[in-house]
Amino acid sequence: xxxxxxxxxxxxxxxxxxxxxxxxxxxxxxxxxxxxxxxxxxxxxxxxxxxxxxxxxxxxxxxxxxxxxxxxxxxxxxxxxxxxxxxxxxxxxxxxxxxxxxxxxxxxxxxxxxxxxxxxxxxxxxxxxxxxxxxxxxxxxxxxxxxxxxxxxxxxxxxxxxxxxxxxxxxxxxxxxxxxxxxxxxxxxxxxxxxxxxxxxxxxxxxxxxxxxxxxxxxxxxxxxxxxxxxxxxxxxxxxxxxxxxxxxxxxxxxxxxxxxxxxxxxxxxxxxxxxxxxxxxxxxxxxxxxxxxxxxxxxxxxxxxxxxxxxxxxxxxxxxxxxxxxxxxxxxxxxxxxxxxx
Amino acid sequence: xxxxxxxxxxxxxxxxxxxxxxxxxxxxxxxxxxxxxxxxxxxxxxxxxxxxxxxxxxxxxxxxxxxxxxxxxxxxxxxxxxxxxxxxxxxxxxxxxxxxxxxxxxxxxxxxxxxxxxxxxxxxxxxxxxxxxxxxxxxxxxxxxxxxxxxxxxxxxxxxxxxxxxxxxxxxxxxxxxxxxxxxxxxxxxxxxxxxxxxxxxxxxxxxxxxxxxxxxxxxxxxxxxxxxxxxxxxxxxxxxxxxxxxxxxxxxxxxxxxxxxxxxxxxxxxxxxxxxxxxxxxxxxxxxxxxxxxxxxxxxxxxxxxxxxxxxxxxxxxxxxxxxxxxxxxxxxxxxxxxxxxxxxxxxxxxxxxxxxxxxxxxxxxxxxxxxxxxxxxxxxxxxxxxxxxxxxxxxxxxxxxxxxxxxxxxxxxxxxxxxxxxxxxxxxxxxxxxxxxxxxxxxxxxxxxxxxxxxxxxxxxxxxxxxxxxxxxxxxxxxxxxxxxxxxxxxxxxxxxxxxxxxxxxxxxxxxxxxxxxxxxxxxxxxxxxxxxxxxxxxxxxxxxxxxxxxxxxxxxxxxxxxxxxxxxxxxxxxxxxxxxxxxxxxxxxxxxxxxxxxxxxxxxxxxxxxxxxxxxxxxxxxx
Numbered sequence: 001x002x003x004x005x006x007x008x009x010x011x012x013x014x015x016x017x018x019x020x021x022x023x024x025x026x027x028x029x030x031x032x033x034x035x036x037x038x039x040x041x042x043x044x045x046x047x048x049x050x051x052x053x054x055x056x057x058x059x060x061x062x063x064x065x066x067x068x069x070x071x072x073x074x075x076x077x078x079x080x081x082x083x084x085x086x087x088x089x090x091x092x093x094x095x096x097x098x099x100x101x102x103x104x105x106x107x108x109x110x111x112x113x114x115x116x117x118x119x120x121x122x123x124x125x126x127x128x129x130x131x132x133x134x135x136x137x138x139x140x141x142x143x144x145x146x147x148x149x150x151x152x153x154x155x156x157x158x159x160x161x162x163x164x165x166x167x168x169x170x171x172x173x174x175x176x177x178x179x180x181x182x183x184x185x186x187x188x189x190x191x192x193x194x195x196x197x198x199x200x201x202x203x204x205x206x207x208x209x210x211x212x213x214x215x216x217x218x219x220x221x222x223x224x225x226x227x228x229x230x231x232x233x234x235x236x237x238x239x240x241x242x243x244x245x246x247x248x249x250x251x252x253x254x255x256x257x258x259x260x261x262x263x264x265x266x267x268x269x270x271x272x273x274x275x276x277x278x279x280x281x282x283x284x285x286x287x288x289x290x291x292x293x294x295x296x297x298x299x300x301x302x303x304x305x306x307x308x309x310x311x312x313x314x315x316x317x318x319x320x321x322x323x324x325x326x327x328x329x330x331x332x333x334x335x336x337x338x339x340x341x342x343x
Numbered sequence: 344x345x346x347x348x349x350x351x352x353x354x355x356x357x358x359x360x361x362x363x364x365x366x367x368x369x370x371x372x373x374x375x376x377x378x379x380x381x382x383x384x385x386x387x388x389x390x391x392x393x394x395x396x397x398x399x400x401x402x403x404x405x406x407x408x409x410x411x412x413x414x415x416x417x418x419x420x421x422x423x424x425x426x427x428x429x430x431x432x433x434x435x436x437x438x439x440x441x442x443x444x445x446x447x448x449x450x451x452x453x454x455x456x457x458x459x460x461x462x463x464x465x466x467x468x469x470x471x472x473x474x475x476x477x478x479x480x481x482x483x484x485x486x487x488x489x490x491x492x493x494x495x496x497x498x499x500x501x502x503x504x505x506x507x508x509x510x511x512x513x514x515x516x517x518x519x520x521x522x523x524x525x526x527x528x529x530x531x532x533x534x535x536x537x538x539x540x541x542x543x544x545x546x547x548x549x550x551x552x553x554x555x556x557x558x559x560x561x562x563x564x565x566x567x568x569x570x571x572x573x574x575x576x577x578x579x580x581x582x583x584x585x586x587x588x589x590x591x592x593x594x595x596x597x598x599x600x601x602x603x604x605x606x607x608x609x610x611x612x613x614x615x616x617x618x619x620x621x622x623x624x625x626x627x628x629x630x631x632x633x634x635x636x637x638x639x640x641x642x643x644x645x646x647x648x649x650x651x652x653x654x655x656x657x658x659x660x661x662x663x664x665x666x667x668x669x670x671x672x673x674x675x676x677x678x679x680x681x682x683x684x685x686x687x688x689x690x691x692x693x694x695x696x697x698x699x700x701x702x703x704x705x706x707x708x709x710x711x712x713x714x715x716x717x718x719x720x721x722x723x724x725x726x727x728x729x730x731x732x733x734x735x736x737x738x739x740x741x742x743x744x745x746x747x748x749x750x751x752x753x754x755x756x757x758x759x760x761x762x763x764x765x766x767x768x769x770x771x772x773x774x775x776x777x778x779x780x781x782x783x784x785x786x787x788x789x790x791x792x793x794x795x796x797x798x799x800x801x802x803x804x805x806x807x808x809x810x811x812x813x814x815x816x817x818x819x820x821x822x823x824x825x826x827x828x829x830x831x832x833x834x835x836x837x838x839x840x841x842x843x844x845x846x847x848x849x850x851x852x853x854x855x856x857x858x859x860x861x862x863x864x865x866x867x868x869x870x871x872x873x874x875x876x877x878x879x880x881x882x883x884x885x886x887x888x889x890x891x892x893x894x895x896x897x898x899x900x901x902x903x904x905x906x907x908x909x910x911x912x913x914x915x916x917x918x919x920x921x922x923x924x925x926x927x928x929x930x931x932x933x934x935x936x937x938x939x940x941x942x943x944x945x946x947x948x949x950x951x952x953x954x955x956x957x958x959x960x961x962x963x964x965x966x967x968x969x
Contacts, residue, residue, distance in 0.1 A: 024805030024817065026736040037732045044733060048723040055690065055719050059712065062698035079635050079862065079890045081699040089638060089695040093688070100687040104680045104726070111730035112673050118732060119669060136507075175502040176599060178664055178739060182805050186735020189665045191600065192501060193593025196666035213664075213739040213807045215495050217502055218422050221810035318422055 024209040026182040030229075031201045032121055033185040040114045044107065051103070122199030127165035130158060134170075134177030134190035134212070137219040137320060138283055138296040143239065144169070152242040153271075155283030156296045157226040161235040162205050170196040175217060181210030181227050189214055202229035209297070218319030224297025245274030246286045246342050257338025260331045265323055272342070282322065289342040295320070303336050310335065361878055368460070368874035371919045379919035381465035382874045383454050386472050388770065390447025393472075394440050397479055401435035402837060404428050406830055409794070413827035415815035425811035426493040427512075431486050433496030434516060437613065438523040439479045441755060442565075445620040446471075446530040448762065449558040451770070453534055455865035455872060456552045458543030458881040458888075463536035464529075466923045466958060471529030473927030478522025481935055485515040492516030495809065497610065498580060500591030500602045505584045514584060514938045517576040521934055524569040527616075531565035534558050543864065544899055546883035552863045553630075553637060556644050557623025560651040564612050564619070567655065572609035575602055585941050600665060607658035615654040617751060619647060621758035622689060625714060628707045628758075628765050629693050631861045633700025636887060639692040646685040653682045663734045672731055679729030686722055690715065706780030710761030713788045717753025721746055724799065739809075742802025748795045760787070760840065767844070768858045772870040773851030779843045787836035793829030797822035862887030926954030 022028040029035040080086070133140040143152040160166045170179055172190040180187035181200070188198040202208075212223035230238065249255040261267070262277060269282035277285075291301050295317050299305040308315070311332060313322040327335065370376045370385070380386065408428055411420040420428070454462055462468055485491050492512045494503035503513045538559045542551065551559075579590040579602050589595035591602050630637045637643060659667065659675040693715070702708065724746040727733050737743060760783075767775045806819050813819050857866040866889050868876045879898035884891050933947015 026803045026805065034736075037736055040730065040732050041727075041736070044727050044730065048726060052719055052723055055694075056716060058694050059697070059715050062694050063702055063704075063712070065698065079887060081635060085699050086638070089699060093639060093642075093691045093695050096691045097684065097688050100684055104683060107726060107730065108677055108680055111676055111732060114730075114732045115669065115673070175507050176499055180739075180807070182736055186732065187664045187738060188735070191593075191665065193598060194600075194666070209805070211805070211807050215499070215502070215739075215809040217494075217507060218426065221422065221812050 022183075023207065024182055024211065026186075028183055030203055030206060030208065031184045032203070033118055033200060034183055035203075036114050036117055036121075037186060040110060043110060047103070047107070121201070122165055122167060125165055127167055127199070127201075128161070129167045129169060130160075131169045131171070132158070132179055132190070134172040134174070134179075134216070135281075136174050136217055137212070137223040137317070139179075139223070139225045140173075140283070150243060152239055153284045154242060154287065154291070156224070156293060157228060157291055159228045159230055159235055159238050160200070160202060161232045162202055162229050164232070165199050165201045168198045168200060170198065176214050177212045177216050177223070178214035179210065179225075180213040181208050181225070183208040184210075184227060187213045200227075202227075205229050205231060207292075211297070219317050222296060222298045222317050222320075224293070226292050226297065228292075241290070241343075242287055246272045248274075249338060250341065251337070253334045253337040254341050255334075255338075257334035257336070260327065260335045261338060264325050264327070266325065269323070285339065285342060287342055289340045295322075303340050306339060307332055307336050364875045364878065365873075370874065375921070376919065378924045379469075379921050381461075381469050381919055381923070383450050383462045383465065383468065384872055384874065384876075386468050387447050387449075387451025389472055390443050390450060390475070391770075393476060393479070394444035394447055397435050397439040398444070399837070400483070401432050401440055402834070404432040404435070406834060408432065409827040409830040411811060412813075412823050414824060415813055415817070415820050417812060420811065422811045423493070426809075427486065427489075427491035429809060430492045430495050430516070431482065434482065434492065434519065435479075436751075437496060437617075438520065439475075439482070441617040441751070442523065442527055442613070443475050444759065445558075445561065445617060445755075446527065446534075448624070448759075448766075449534050449561070449620060450530060452766065452865055453537055453555050453558055454541070455769075455868055455876055456555050456863050457537065457541060457546065458864040458867070458877065458883065459537070459541045460875050460877070460880075462533040463541060464533045466920055467529045468533050469920075469923035470927050471526040471533075473924050474522050474529070474931065475526035477927060477931035477935075478519050478526065481522065481931070482515060482519045485512065490515060492519075497606060498576070499606075500580060500583070500599045501593075503580060504591055505587075511938060514581065517581045517584075518934050518938045520572055520576045522931065524573055525930075527565050528569050531562035531569075534562040535566070538562075543881050543883045543888075545888075545897075549640075550883050550886045552623075552886075553626035553640070553643060554620070554623035554863075557619045557621075557626075557647055560647045561616050561619045564616050564651050564654060568609045568612040568616060571605050572613075575606040575609065579605065600662070603662055603665065604658070607661045608655070611658045611661065612654045614747075614750070615650055618754045619650060621714075621755040621762075622647065624758045624762040624765075625693065625711055627863070628711050628761050629696050629700075630887075631765070631859045632703045632705060632708045632711075633697050634703070634860075635696060635700035636862070636890075637692065638695040638699065639688075640886065642688055643692050646688045650682060650685045653678055653685065657682065660729055660734065663731050664738050676729050676731055680726055683722055683726055686718075690719060705764075706775070706777050706784060707761040707765040709781055709784040710757050710764065713784060714753055714757040714761070716788075717749050717757060717791065721749025721753050725750060737802050739807055740802035741798040741806045741808060744808055745795045745798035745802065748791075748798075752791060752795075757787075760784075763840075763844070765859070766865075767847065768854030769865055769868075769870050769872070771848050771851070772854055773847055773849075774854050774858060775847040775851060776843050779839065783836060783839045783843060786832060786839060790829050790832030790834075790836050794826045794833060795829070797825050797829075801826075857889065860889075862890040864888055920958065922954060922958035926951055926958060929954050 026034065027038060029038045129144040131142040131144055139156050141154045141158050145151050168179065170188055170190045171194070172192045174192065176192070177190040178187045179190060184200040184202060185198060188196050190196065206229055208227050210225045210227060212220060216223065249258050258275065262275060267277040267279055269279040271278050271280060271284045271286065273286040293299060294301050294305055294309050298317055299309060313320055313324055368382065370382065371379050407420060408425065411417050411425055450462060450468060454460065490511050492498070492515055494508050494513050498513060498516055501507055538551065538555055582588040583590055583592065589597040591597045591599045593599060626637050626643065656678045657675060659672060660679045663672060728737065728743065728746060764775050764780050801819055801822050804819065805817070806813065854870045856868060856870050864881055864883065867881055881888060882897040882899055884895060884897055888896065929950035930947060933943055933950060936943030937947060
C-alpha cells in the first residue's frame with residue numbers, strides 16, 4: 001500500500017510537475033525572448049506529436065490489416081504484389097513524402113521567423129550592458145558604465161531591472177562556458193578570445209537560476225548563477241549600494257576578521273574595495289554578505305556554510321581553485337563575522 | 344564459360360573442386376592460425392564479438408553514471424571519476440562499439456551478399472582489426488590506471504589543451520582516435536573496392552542488396568569524415584599538446600572554434616556512419632520477414648545516398664550556441680530538416696512494404712517495429728533541435744541526451760539486435776530462441792523508454808549535461824530515479840540476450856543454409872559459411888537471386904567467350920600471413936609510445952616500414968602455388 005502510494009506520488013510528480021522547480025525551466029518563460037521560444041516549442045511539439053502518432057498508427061495498421069487481399073495472391077511465388085497495389089502504394093508514399101517536405105518547410109519558416117524576431121527584440125528600449133566573464137568555476141559580472149566610477153562588479157549573481165532590456169557581453173578567461181538562464185533566454189557560449197552578445201529581459205520581478213551549459217572541467221556541475229529581477233527603483237538602490245566601498249568593521253570581532261583577511265593569502269586572489277585587498281582572479285568580495293549563494297550557487301550564503309567553505313573548499317567543491325588556508329583556531333570566527341557583515 | 348542450371352546454389356558439384364577450395368582457403372591450425380587469419384567471416388566475427396564486449400563495458404559505465412545521478416547530491420562517484428566515466432562511455436560507444444560493429448557486420452555479410460569469396464584486400468582487413476583491438480586496449484589501459492580521458496568524447500579545446508588538461512589523459516584519447524580511424528579507413532577501402540569491383544556476375548547496380556548499398560554509402564562517408572577528425576585530434580589537439588602549437592590558443596592568435604568546426608565536420612557524419620548500415624539491416628529484415636521485395640528500391644537507395652551527402656552539411660547545428668552569423672545558421676537549419684525527408688521516405692517505404700507483404704512476426708520484426716517507434720520519435724526531436732531558437736534552449740541539456748540516445752539506440756542498436764536474431768543462424772548454423780527473443784525485445788523496449796523518455800522533460804526543466812550531481816531543490820530527483828530504474832531494466836535485457844545467444848549457439852535448432860527463405864545471396868551459402876563461401880560463385884539473375892525459382896538459378900563455372908562480359912576477379916592471397924598482425928603491433932606500440940614521448944614516432948614508423956616490407960615481399964611468381 002505504502003509502496004503503491006509512493007509510486008503514485010512519484011508518477012504524479014513527474015507527470016504534473018515535470019520535476020518540481022520552475023526557477024530553471026525553459027517552459028516557464030518570464031521574458032519576451034524565452035516567451036517567443038516557448039511559443040515556438042509548443043507549436044513544434046503539437047505538430048510533431050501528431051505526425052508521430054500518424055506514423056505509429058500507420059505502422060500498426062499495416063501490420064494488423066487483413067492479409068488476405070487479392071493483391072496478395074502472387075506474393076509467395078514472385079514476392080511482389082500486383083502492379084495495381086504497387087501503383088497505389090507509390091502514390092501514397094509519394095504523397096506522404098511531399099507532405100513531409102511541406103510540413104518541414106512550414107517548420108523552417110516558423111523557426112527562422114522566431115529567430116529574426118529574437119534578434120530584433122534587444123535594442124528597442126534603452127537598456128543596460130553587463131559584462132559576464134566565465135571562469136573555472138564561477139561567473140564574473142560587471143555593469144558597464146561610461147563613467148568608470150559608476151562601474152559595479154559582482155560575482156555569481158546578477159540584478160536586472162524589470163522591463164528593461166539587458167545586453168550581456170559574454171567572454172571567458174579560461175575554457176569555453178555557456179550562459180543559460182532558461183526562464184529568460186536560450187544559451188550563449190562564452191569563448192576565450194571572442195565576445196558574444198545576448199539580450200535578456202524580465203517581465204516581472206523574481207529570481208531565476210542559470211547554470212553553465214558547456215562542459216568546462218571538474219566542477220562544471222557547480223557553476224550556477226542567480227538572476228534577480230527587481231523594479232527599477234529597487235534595482236537602482238542595489239546598484240548604489242554595490243558602488244559603495246566595503247562597509248567598515250563595526251565590532252571588535254569584525255575588525256579582527258578584517259585583519260585576518262588582510263594578513264592571509266586571501267588578498268592574493270580576492271578584492272575588497274576600500275581595503276588593500278586587490279586580487280583579481282577570484283570573486284570580488286566587497287559585498288559578499290549581500291549575495292544569495294556561495295561558491296557559484298553551490299551553497300546558500302549562511303555563516304555556517306561560509307565557514308565550511310573557507311575551512312575546507314575541496315570538500316565542498318572538489319577540484320576548485322580556491323586555496324585552502326589553515327587558519328589558527330579562533331581566527332575563523334572573526335573572519336566569518338567580517339565577511340558576512342559586507343552587505 | 345557456361346552457366347549451368349543444375350544443381351541449385353551452394354550444392355557440391357565436384358568433390359575434387361571442393362577439396363581444392365578447402366585447401367586454398369583453410370586456416371592455419373592453432374595459435375598461429377589465430378594471428379594469421381584473413382578470411383572475412385572470421386574477421387567479421389571478431390569485429391562483432393570485440394565490439395559487443397565494448398558495448399557491455401560502455402553499458403556498465405552508463406549504469407554507474409545512472410547510479411550516481413539516481414538521487415540529488417549523491418556522494419557515490421566524485422567529479423573526477425564521473426568525468427572519466429562519461430568521456431570513456433561516449434568514446435567507447437562511438438569509436439569502439441558502434442562503428443566497428445557496423446564494419447564487422449559489413450565485413451561478414453557484404454562478400455556473402457555479393458556472392459564472392461572474401462573482401463578485397465584481406466590482409467588490410469586483418470590489419471584494421473588488430474589496430475581497432477589495440478586502440479581499445481590502449482584506452483582501457485588508461486582508464487584502469489586512472490588516466491582515462493576526462494574532457495568529453497568531443498574534447499573541446501581549450502579545456503582539452505595543455506593548460507587545462509595536463510597529464511596524459513587527453514593524449515590517450517586523441518591517440519586512441521588514431522587507432523580507430525586507421526581501422527575504419529581500412530574497412531571502408533575494402534568495402535568500397537569489394538562492392539564496386541567484386542559483385543557476382545549479373546549483379547548490376549540496381550541489383551545490389553540494400554544492406555550493401557548502405558555499407559557503400561557508409562564507407563564513402565568514412566573516407567571523407569575520418570580525415571577531418573584526424574586533423575582535429577592529431578593536428579590541432581596533439582600538436583598543441585606535444586609541440587606547443589597554438590591552433591586553439593586565443594591568446595596567441597588561435598581560435599577554439601576552429602577545432603569545433605573540424606571536429607563536427609567529422610562528428611555529425613559519424614552519426615550517419617553508425618546509422619546508415621542499420622537502415623540497410625532494417626531493409627534486409629523487412630523484406631525477408633514480409634516475404635516481398637522491398638518497396639521503392641530506387642527511392643530507398645537515393646535516400647541513403649542523399650543522407651550521405653547532406654550528412655556533411657549539418658555540422659554547425661552542434662554549434663548554434665557559439666554565436667555564428669545568423670544567415671549561415673539558417674542554412675544549417677534547412678539542411679538539418681531536409682535530412683528528415685530522406686529518413687521519412689525510407690520509413691514510408693518500409694511501412695508500404697509491410698502493408699503489402701505477408702508479415703511474419705518473428706523477433707527480428709519486433710526489433711524493426713521498436714526501431715520505427717523509437718527512431719521516429721528521436722527523428723522528430725531532431726527536427727526540434729534543428730530550429731535554432733529551440734536548440735538554444737535545449738542544447739547541452741538532457742533533452743539532447745534523450746534525443747541522440749533515441750536516434751542511436753533506436754536507430755542503430757535496435758536494428759542491430761534485430762540483425763543478430765536475423766543473421767545468427769548464418770553466423771553459427773543455429774537458430775536463436777524466438778520466444779526468448781520476444782521477451783528480450785520487450786524488456787529492452789520498456790527499459791529503454793523508461794530510461795530516456797524522462798530525460799526530455801529533465802532537459803526542458805533545466806538539467807544540463809555532463810554534471811556529476813545536482814541539488815535536491817532543482818526537483819530533478821524523481822525523473823532521474825526513474826531513468827536509473829530503466830537503465831537497470833536495460834541491463835536485464837542485455838543479460839537475456841547474452842543468455843539466449845550462448846544457449847542457442849549450443850542447443851539452438853539447426854538452421855540450415857536458408858532458415859527464413861531469404862532472397863539475397865548470403866542465404867545460398869552454408870550456415871556457418873565455409874571459408875570460401877560458395878563452391879560455385881552464384882550469378883545474380885535478379886535483385887533477389889534466391890527468390891527466383893530453383894530451376895532458373897545460375898552459377899558460374901568458367902569464363903564465357905561468346906559475348907562481351909567482364910567478370911572482375913582477382914587472385915586472392917589466401918596464404919595466411921602474419922605480417923598484418925606484426926605491422927599493427929609495431930605501429931600500435933609506436934603510437935602508444937608517442938603519447939608519452941614524441942620521439943617514439945621515428946622508431947614507430949621505421950618499424951612499420953619493416954612490417955610493410957614483409958607484408959609486400961614477393962614470395963613466389965604470381966599464380967604459382969605450392
